[in-house]
Amino acid sequence: METLTQQQVQEYYGRQLRTQDDLQTNACCTDDIPLEHRQILAQLEPEVLEKYYGCGVAVPPAVEGCTVLDLGSGSGRDAYLLSKLVGEQGHVIGVDMTEEQLAVARRHVQAHTERFGYQQPNVEFRHGYIEDLRTANIPDNSVDVVVSNCVINLSTDKEATYREIFRVLKPGGELHISDVFADRRIPEVLRQDPVLYGECLSGAMYTEDFRRLLHHIGIRDYRLTASRLLTIGNPEIEQKVGNIKFYSLTVRAFKLPHLEDRCEDHGQVATYLGTLPGHPHAFSLDDHHRFETGRPMLVCGNTAAMVGETRYATHFRVIGDQSQHFGLFDCGPSPAVGADDASAAGGCGC
Ligand SMILES: C[S@@+](CC[C@H](N)C(=O)[O-])C[C@H]1O[C@@H](n2cnc3c(N)ncnc32)[C@H](O)[C@@H]1O
Structure with missing residues (x-):
C-alpha cells in the first residue's frame, strides 16, 4: 500500500x-x-x-x-x-x-x-x-x-x-x-x-x-x-x-561482498589500459583515484577488486592477489609505482 x-x-x-x-x-x-x-x-x-x-x-x-x-x-x-x-x-x-x-x-x-x-x-x-x-x-x-x-x-x-x-x-x-x-x-x-x-x-x-x-x-x-x-x-x-x-x-x-571496511594493503598494483570508451587518457574511479593510462598504481584490496572483479576488469591489468598482507593501506596520496611525484595518484576511499 x-x-x-x-x-x-x-x-x-x-x-x-x-x-x-x-x-x-x-x-x-x-x-x-x-x-x-x-x-x-x-x-x-x-x-x-x-x-x-x-x-x-x-x-x-x-x-x-x-x-x-x-x-x-x-x-x-x-x-x-x-x-x-x-x-x-x-x-x-x-x-x-x-x-x-x-x-x-x-x-x-x-x-x-x-x-x-x-x-x-x-x-x-x-x-x-x-x-x-x-x-x-x-x-x-x-x-x-x-x-x-x-x-x-x-x-x-x-x-x-x-x-x-x-x-x-x-x-x-x-x-x-x-x-x-x-x-x-x-x-x-x-x-x-x-x-x-x-x-x-x-x-x-x-x-x-x-x-x-x-x-x-x-x-x-x-x-x-x-x-x-x-x-x-x-x-x-x-x-x-x-x-x-x-x-x-x-x-x-x-556488489562485492568481500570488500573490507578499511583499505588494506596487499601490495597490489593496477594499471588502466586506456580502453574505456570516451576515456583514452585516464579513468577516475572516484574523486581521488585517477588512473592515468598505462601508469601502474599501488592500490588497496578494495580498489583492486573494484577494477579487477567487475566489468571494468577488461580495462585494467591488476597484479597481485590478497594472499599477502602488509597492514593498513596508506589512505593519503599513494605514489604511482616508481614515480617521484606523490601528488599524481590518490589513496583509498575509507
Ligand atoms: C526528481 S524526479 C527524477 C526523475 C528522473 N530520474 C530524472 O532524472 O528526471 C523523481 C522521480 O522518482 C519517482 N519516484 C519517487 N519515489 C519513488 C518510489 N518510491 N518508487 C518509484 N518511483 C519513485 C517519481 O515518480 C519521479 O518520477
Whole structure:
C-alpha cells in the first residue's frame, strides 16, 4: 500500500510539475555533462528533456551490452541516454511509481528506437516501487548496473530500497547514483513539508547515516565520484532550511561482498589500459583515484577488486592477489609505482 508521502510525491511529479521551470529550487539541476552524453541528449525528444528533474550525472562508462535498471526513471531522459550507450544488444528498464511520468517516457519509445537505428526497442518503462522491485518484476542477480538520478531521497524506506538494489544486481554489478544528501539529520517538521520533500530536499539522508546504512546491509566501501553544494535559489525555502547544507553527490558501489571496511594493503598494483570508451587518457574511479593510462598504481584490496572483479576488469591489468598482507593501506596520496611525484595518484576511499 502506498504511503501518504508516496501519494504526495506522485501528485508533485505527476500533476503539479509540468516542466523544470515549475521547480521552486535549483536542487534538481545538472552540470559537468560529459561531451559524449551531450551529443546523445541533443537527439532526445524535447518533452523528455523538459521534464528532466535529475541532479547529477548518474551514468557510468562501459555499459555497452549491459542490462541497466533506472530507479525513478521519470520522463526517461537517463533511460534514453542509456538506451543509446548500451547499444542494441543491451537492455534498459526504467521503473517509476507515477503513471503520468511513465506515460511521458513510454510515448517516445518508438521515436528513439528509430532515431538510434535499432530494429527493436531496447528500453522499457515499468510501473513499480523502488522499495520493492518485485512490483516491477526484477529478479535477483539480473542487472549489471543500477542507476538513479535524484530519486532515493524521495523514498520513504531507504533501507528497503538499498537492499533491493543489491538483491537485483549481479555479483560484481555496479550501483551508480546521483542524489541529494544533507550535512545533518533533517528535522521532522521539514520532512513533513510536501514542497520541501517534493523538491528533493527534506527527504535527503545525512551523509553519515547513509554510510551507516550501507555498512549495515553489507556494503562496506563505496566511492564518491562527484560532489556539489546545492544553492537553493529561493529565499523562502532558504529561510525554512536554515543552516542545513545540501549536496548533490554521485556515488558508486559494487556488489562485492568481500570488500573490507578499511583499505588494506596487499601490495597490489593496477594499471588502466586506456580502453574505456570516451576515456583514452585516464579513468577516475572516484574523486581521488585517477588512473592515468598505462601508469601502474599501488592500490588497496578494495580498489583492486573494484577494477579487477567487475566489468571494468577488461580495462585494467591488476597484479597481485590478497594472499599477502602488509597492514593498513596508506589512505593519503599513494605514489604511482616508481614515480617521484606523490601528488599524481590518490589513496583509498575509507
Ligand atoms: C526528481 S524526479 C527524477 C526523475 C528522473 N530520474 C530524472 O532524472 O528526471 C523523481 C522521480 O522518482 C519517482 N519516484 C519517487 N519515489 C519513488 C518510489 N518510491 N518508487 C518509484 N518511483 C519513485 C517519481 O515518480 C519521479 O518520477
